[in-house]
Amino acid sequence: MAGWQVGQVPGAVAMILNYWPRRLRGLVATVAFVGGVILVAAMQQVRLQPNAQWTGWLLIGLFTALMSFSLRKRLSSLPIGMAATWMQWHVWMGFAAIGIFHVHVGWRLPVGGFSWVLWLLFWAVSITGIIGLILSRFLPPLLRTVGNEVIWERIPEEVVELHDEAAGIVQNNLAKSEGMVLAGFFFDRIGPWLRRPRFMWLGEGEQRIQRHFINLSRLVGDDLREAVEDLEVISREKMLLDRHYFVQGILKGWLFVHIPCATAAYAAAICHAAIELWFRS
Amino acid sequence: MSTDFHEIARPQRWDVAFDPDLTPEEVERVLSLPLFAGMDKGKFPRSMPLDGIVRNDCAVRRYGDKQMVVRQGDYGSSAFLIVSGQVRVYLEGDISDEDLGHTAVKNKSLLRQVWRSLVPPVQRAPGHLLAVSGGDERGEVLGQASIQVFFQDLPLTTKRGDPPPVMSAGTVFGEVSALGRAPRSATVVADGPCEMIEIRWQGLRDLRAYDKGFKTYVDGLYRERSLQGDHFKTLALFAELPESAHELLQQGAVFESHGSFEWSNAFKKSRKERLQNAKAAVAVEPVIAGEGGDAEWFYLIRAGFARVCHRVGAGEVTSRYLSKGGLFGESTLRAMFDGRSPRYRSTLRALGYVDIIKLPIALVAKLVKENPKAAAQLRQTGNKQDSAHDQGHQQPLQAEVMEYGTAERLYNGTSIMTIDLDRCTRCDDCVSACSRAHGGQPRFVRHGQVSLGFLFPNACMHCQDPVCMIGCPTGAISRNSDGGQVVVNDQTCIGCSTCANSCPYENIRMVERRHLGTKVVDQKSNPVVQATKCDLCYDQLGGPACVRACPHDALNRGDFAETLALTERRKGN
Numbered sequence: 001m002a003g004w005q006v007g008q009v010p011g012a013v014a015m016i017l018n019y020w021p022r023r024l025r026g027l028v029a030t031v032a033f034v035g036g037v038i039l040v041a042a043m044q045q046v047r048l049q050p051n052a053q054w055t056g057w058l059l060i061g062l063f064t065a066l067m068s069f070s071l072r073k074r075l076s077s078l079p080i081g082m083a084a085t086w087m088q089w090h091v092w093m094g095f096a097a098i099g100i101f102h103v104h105v106g107w108r109l110p111v112g113g114f115s116w117v118l119w120l121l122f123w124a125v126s127i128t129g130i131i132g133l134i135l136s137r138f139l140p141p142l143l144r145t146v147g148n149e150v151i152w153e154r155i156p157e158e159v160v161e162l163h164d165e166a167a168g169i170v171q172n173n174l175a176k177s178e179g180m181v182l183a184g185f186f187f188d189r190i191g192p193w194l195r196r197p198r199f200m201w202l203g204e205g206e207q208r209i210q211r212h213f214i215n216l217s218r219l220v221g222d223d224l225r226e227a228v229e230d231l232e233v234i235s236r237e238k239m240l241l242d243r244h245y246f247v248q249g250i251l252k253g254w255l256f257v258h259i260p261c262a263t264a265a266y267a268a269a270i271c272h273a274a275i276e277l278w279f280r281s
Numbered sequence: 282m283s284t285d286f287h288e289i290a291r292p293q294r295w296d297v298a299f300d301p302d303l304t305p306e307e308v309e310r311v312l313s314l315p316l317f318a319g320m321d322k323g324k325f326p327r328s329m330p331l332d333g334i335v336r337n338d339c340a341v342r343r344y345g346d347k348q349m350v351v352r353q354g355d356y357g358s359s360a361f362l363i364v365s366g367q368v369r370v371y372l373e374g375d376i377s378d379e380d381l382g383h384t385a386v387k388n389k390s391l392l393r394q395v396w397r398s399l400v401p402p403v404q405r406a407p408g409h410l411l412a413v414s415g416g417d418e419r420g421e422v423l424g425q426a427s428i429q430v431f432f433q434d435l436p437l438t439t440k441r442g443d444p445p446p447v448m449s450a451g452t453v454f455g456e457v458s459a460l461g462r463a464p465r466s467a468t469v470v471a472d473g474p475c476e477m478i479e480i481r482w483q484g485l486r487d488l489r490a491y492d493k494g495f496k497t498y499v500d501g502l503y504r505e506r507s508l509q510g511d512h513f514k515t516l517a518l519f520a521e522l523p524e525s526a527h528e529l530l531q532q533g534a535v536f537e538s539h540g541s542f543e544w545s546n547a548f549k550k551s552r553k554e555r556l557q558n559a560k561a562a563v564a565v566e567p568v569i570a571g572e573g574g575d576a577e578w579f580y581l582i583r584a585g586f587a588r589v590c591h592r593v594g595a596g597e598v599t600s601r602y603l604s605k606g607g608l609f610g611e612s613t614l615r616a617m618f619d620g621r622s623p624r625y626r627s628t629l630r631a632l633g634y635v636d637i638i639k640l641p642i643a644l645v646a647k648l649v650k651e652n653p654k655a656a657a658q659l660r661q662t663g664n665k666q667d668s669a670h671d672q673g674h675q676q677p678l679q680a681e682v683m684e685y686g687t688a689e690r691l692y693n694g695t696s697i698m699t700i701d702l703d704r705c706t707r708c709d710d711c712v713s714a715c716s717r718a719h720g721g722q723p724r725f726v727r728h729g730q731v732s733l734g735f736l737f738p739n740a741c742m743h744c745q746d747p748v749c750m751i752g753c754p755t756g757a758i759s760r761n762s763d764g765g766q767v768v769v770n771d772q773t774c775i776g777c778s779t780c781a782n783s784c785p786y787e788n789i790r791m792v793e794r795r796h797l798g799t800k801v802v803d804q805k806s807n808p809v810v811q812a813t814k815c816d817l818c819y820d821q822l823g824g825p826a827c828v829r830a831c832p833h834d835a836l837n838r839g840d841f842a843e844t845l846a847l848t849e850r851r852k853g854n
Contacts, residue, residue, distance in 0.1 A: 076714035076830040078395060079823025083710065087832040136706045136833065144702040144734055151727060152707060251706045 026092040034099035041103045053276075055104040060273055062097045063266050066090060070259065094129050118272055121265035128258040135254055143247045148240045152248040155197050155241050162241070163194040166234045173227045178220040182227060185216050190231065194238055197245040209235045287796040289809060295333065297755065297773055299481045300340030311335050311478055315451065316362055316495070325491045338484025344471035349430040351455055353468040358482045358750070358759050360455040360499075366475020368454075369445040371468040373515075375436060391822055432470060447472060456499050457506050459485055460542075463584060463605075464765070466506075483754060504536045507583050507636060516581070518608065518662070521654040529648065535578075535639050539567045540585070544633030545748035545785040548690065563590070563597055566630040569637065570609065576623040578639040579610040585635035585746060588687055591627045599683050600627060602692045602841070604745060610642055614659055617646050633690065634746070682848045685732045690785060692841040694742025695765070696817055698725065698827070699735045699844055704835035714830030715815075722792065724815040725827070733848055740827075741788045741815035743767050749780040749789060758812065766819040769812050776810040789814045 037058070041051040069090040072080060101122055110119040150158065170186045173179045189212055213232045220228060311317060312335055325331045342361075344350055351357055353373055439445050448454055448469075458465045459482040480488070489496040513519040513530050522530075541547065570580065572591055580587075582603045589609060590597040603609060612626045623642060649655040691697055700711075709727060716723040725740035747767045750758050757774040760767055769780070769789075781789040791810045794801035801809045817838075818825045828836055837847055 073710060073830075073832075075395075075717075076710060077718035077818075077821070077826045079391070079821070079829070081829070083830050083832040084834040140705055140707075140833075140835075141703045143707070147731075149702070149728065149731055149736060151709075248707050252708070 022088065026088055030092045030096050030099075034096050037100050038103055052104060052106070055100055056273060056276070059097060059100055059104055060269060062093055062100065063269055066093055066097065067262065067266055070262075091129075091133060094126065098126055114268075114272070114275075118265070118268045121261060121268055125258060125261040125265045128254060128261055132254040132258055135250060139247050139251055143244065143251075146240055146243045146247070148237070148244070150241060150244050152244070152252065155245045155248075159194070159197045159238060159241055162234050162238050163191075166190065166194055166231055169227050169230050169234075173224055176221075176223050178224055181219050182216075182224055182231075185212075185219075186231070190235055194234070198242045199246050199249055201243055201246045206236065206239070209239060286800045286802045286806070288802055288804060288806075290803065295337040295755075296775065298337045299479070299484070303336060303339070303341060307341055308332060308336050311339060311341070314362070314364065314478070316453070319494060320488075320492045324493075325487075329487055329491070331491075334484045334487050338481050338487070340479045340481075342477045342479050344475050344477070345431065346471060346473050347432045347435055348471045349432065350469040350471060350477070351458075351465045351467075352430075353465050355465050357455060357458040357465050359479050360453055360459045360482070360485050361469075362453050362478040362480065363448060363450050364476040364478060365450050367447050367449040367472045368469045368475060369435070369447055369472045370454075371436070371439065371445050371470065372466070375439045375445065376432075376468055435470060453499065453502060456485065456503055460499075460503060482750075486751075508534055508536050508638060512581060512583065512638060516606065516608065518611070518649065518655060518658050521658070522648055522652055526648045526652070529644060530640055533641050533644050536583070536636070537569075537639060538634070538636050539569055539587075539631035540634040542634050545751070545783050548633065548785045549787075563588075563630070566632060568628060568630055569635075570625050570629040572625055572628040574625050576610060576613040576617075576625050576642050579614070579642040579645040580608065580629060581638045581640070582607040582609075583636040583638050586632040586690075586692055587635045587637070588630045588632050589627045590630065597628065598680070599687045601683070602632065602687055603629075604692065610645075611659060611662060613642060614646055614649065617642075618650065618656070618659075632687070632692075682733055682845055686841050686844065689730070689737075691737070691742070691844070693744040693746055695745055695840050696741075696743045696825075696838045697841060697844050698738050698740040698742070698815075699837050699839075699847065700727070700738060701835045701837070701847075702731065702734050702736055704833045705736070705831075706833060706835075708832070710830045710832060711827040711836050714826040718818055718821060718826040719816075722813065724813060725788075735844075735848060739786070739788050741767060741784075741817075742786065743815075743817055749784045751783055753780055761819050764817075764819055766817045767814075768816045768819060769814055771811060774811045776812065778810070778812070780812050 037055065041055060044051045069086050072083065072086050076083070105119070110116050166186065170179075170183050173182055176182075209232065213228060213235075217225070217228055312332060317331070317335065320331055322331045325334075341364075342350075344366075350361065350368060353371070353376075437444065454469060455465070457463065459480075485499070489499055508531070513522075513527055519527070519530065566588065569587065570576070570578065582605055584605055587603045587607070587609070588599055589601050589603060590599045592598075609627075609629045610625070613623055616626070617623050623646075649659055686692055707727075712723045712725070712727055715725060725738055727736070727738050729736055729738040729740075731737070743766050747758075747760070749767065750760075753759075754777060755773045755775055757770045757772075758767065758780045759770070776791065776794070778791050781787075781791050789812050792813050793808045794811050803809055815825075823829055825838055828838055830836075837844075839847065
């Protein structure tokens with residue numbers, strides 16, 4: 001998109017539009033917007049004019065715009081702008097909605113059952129949204145340090161493959177002198193863990209695995225050395241898969257809270273508006 | 282009764298002739314032309330007879346006066362033999378872009394895009410396939426109805442003031458583009474009514490393979506024409522030189538090819554060895570000019586790629602890579618200006634395959650020295666290159682990507698997909714968007730090699746040198762003439778896997794054809810497959826769906842230079 005030219009708009013504005021970091025621009029615009037709403041509402045309050053109605057419609061409008069992001073995701077192949085831009089708008093409009101919500105409710109706690117439901121749903125969707133935003137900024141770099149990129153949906157399959165590979169190693173070595181020790185280790189220690197992905201981040205995982213295998217190596221002879229090493233490699237791979245399962249699960253999982261909350265909040269807001277209109281008429 | 286599969290005849294090469302209307306009489310007439318009459322039919326294998334090539338890979342084309350035959354800048358995959366009449370040749374700049382009608386991709390439709398995103402998954406209509414009981418429907422679909430463009434006012438002279446060169450009966454043209462997988466370098470216009478034989482590149486390749494005389498003739502033309510044109514004038518270093526200097530450069534120029542034209546197979550096979558022994562992998566690349574050696578030549582890359590590297594310890598570090606239009610020897614020129622001995626400061630190696638034009642460095646030094654603007658240009662580019670030369674020491678991060686990209690031949694890509702793993706939340710919106718844009722079948726997998734926190738997924742890079750096109754027997758994989766994207770034609774893909782096997786980056790997948798949710802099989806009940814790959818959403822509004830769908834700005838597409846800049850920007854600070 002062509003940038004604004006100095007001369008078309010005041011110089012300082014052109015500079016802000018062209019050069020300020022995107023986040024700063026969003027922050028300034030949001031603060032200005034919410035500040036403006038607060039100012040107008042306060043002036044109306046001084047004149048004893050009601051402001052709940054228009055701030056309510058403003059909120060409904062914001063909710064609709066926020067919900068449309070989900071629709072944009074479903075219509076991803078259509079030329080309706082970059083999802084990243086939509087995301088930015090979604091975030092800043094979400095923050096703006098928090099400010100305007102306070103103006104709308106008059107900086108008070110709600111009164112009445114339905115208002116409480118609406119209030120709680122609004123905060124649920126706002127808090128899960130903020131948590132999701134933080135997670136989506138901080139977890140990807142953490143995930144990168146895990147290494148071994150893997151697609152989340154494929155993790156259970158890969159874990160089963162690892163389990164079967166480990167079971168095969170144990171089975172192939174059963175006939176050896178300490179084969180039963182190896183089998184016991186497999187069934188008691190790592191077998192159940194290897195069977196399915198675990199939603200966990202093993203703290204000091206590598207050292208723990210290493211300790212297990214050091215203990216095991218004391219109990220088996222040289223003829224099983226290779227098998228033990230192979231099992232250790234498999235266990236390390238499983239640990240990395242678990243980490244991916246855990247972090248990617250969180251990155252996907254928060255949406256399963258945020259979206260239902262948002263849908264419920266939107267539906268409740270529409271009901272609230274309908275009830276208001278009904279009684280007003 | 283419902284069936285679990287849809288049976289068709291297994292697609293074959295030559296199912297669809299290049300010119301379905303070519304009659305047996307015309308085939309005989311073509312075979313009697315001097316170029317074909319001299320060929321020894323016995324040298325052609327039984328599976329690939331000469332008359333079969335003519336019947337299936339050639340087309341008879343007739344053009345009216347001032348009708349455009351090929352357009353400069355278009356990607357062509359065929360060569361032409363003039364049977365009668367003559368044509369005029371216009372090089373870049375002789376005819377304006379507007380007159381040439383260079384336009385954006387047509388046939389984009391929002392409505393179709395909406396429909397495609399709503400229809401249920403994988404509906405590949407088999408109407409174009411050869412049903413067991415059906416006729417050759419694919420020929421009709423393909424229909425060689427070429428767009429006819431006539432010029433009203435053609436320039437009488439070229440931009441150099443000369444009349445445009447003329448080619449007459451018996452001449453072959455278009456081979457540079459057909460063999461080099463490159464855009465047409467000239468616009469060719471019929472000068473009066475003329476008749477031509479258009480040979481698609483698969484046929485050209487087979488004729489070259491089985492007839493020595495034809496190979497010698499075509500290769501000679503390729504070399505000769507590769508030296509023609511304004512290669513030097515388009516370069517900043519030579520742009521200010523007078524016409525007389527350009528003539529001297531043209532006279533002194535020598536054309537050479539290094540490496541293997543079909544480099545991809547060897548590259549693919551050596552993947553494991555490259556990872557284990559990077560030093561040996563570099564050592565097998567042919568040296569064009571060696572570091573420290575006496576400098577005799579100044580090099581210009583005509584096509585393909587070359588690596589510029591310098592010795593560090595017992596190995597070599599890559600300073601930069603050169604593609605079409607790249608120069609080697611500028612630092613030597615500067616050294617000569619400073620009174621130092623003319624030696625190469627770096628080594629120039631062919632990466633896979635490279636066509637070069639070399640010029641006597643003493644001549645270049647003399648001409649540049651005589652022209653103050655050219656000398657200033659040399660100094661200016663020199664500063665940049667000197668910093669690139671030391672890149673390995675100064676910017677380790679970018680240098681690492683450079684080594685990785687050069688080793689993995691990423692510089693070949695014009696639209697490399699990169700995913701910044703520090704931003705990617707693994708939501709797979711990119712894959713979903715791709716799937717929705719392509720009837721439920723994603724054209725890439727979010728899986729591939731990782732380097733410096735960037736994932737390089739297995740998505741087609743739309744290479745400058747698309748080696749996947751080399752072996753395609755039907756020409757199903759080709760460049761889109763508008764944007765140059767490498768695309769697969771579902772209608773002519775016979776599922777032979779040649780392109781998938783040729784792609785050095787494993788970015789082409791073979792998938793089973795399906796019709797209304799059921800498998801398509803041949804008469805032996807074997808599944809019929811077809812090649813599928815990223816097409817960069819070339820026929821859709823808004824560009825690649827994957828890029829548009831990423832909510833975190835993690836996915837990018839760009840050439841290698843842009844990828845280098847991106848890694849530096851994202852990770853370097």
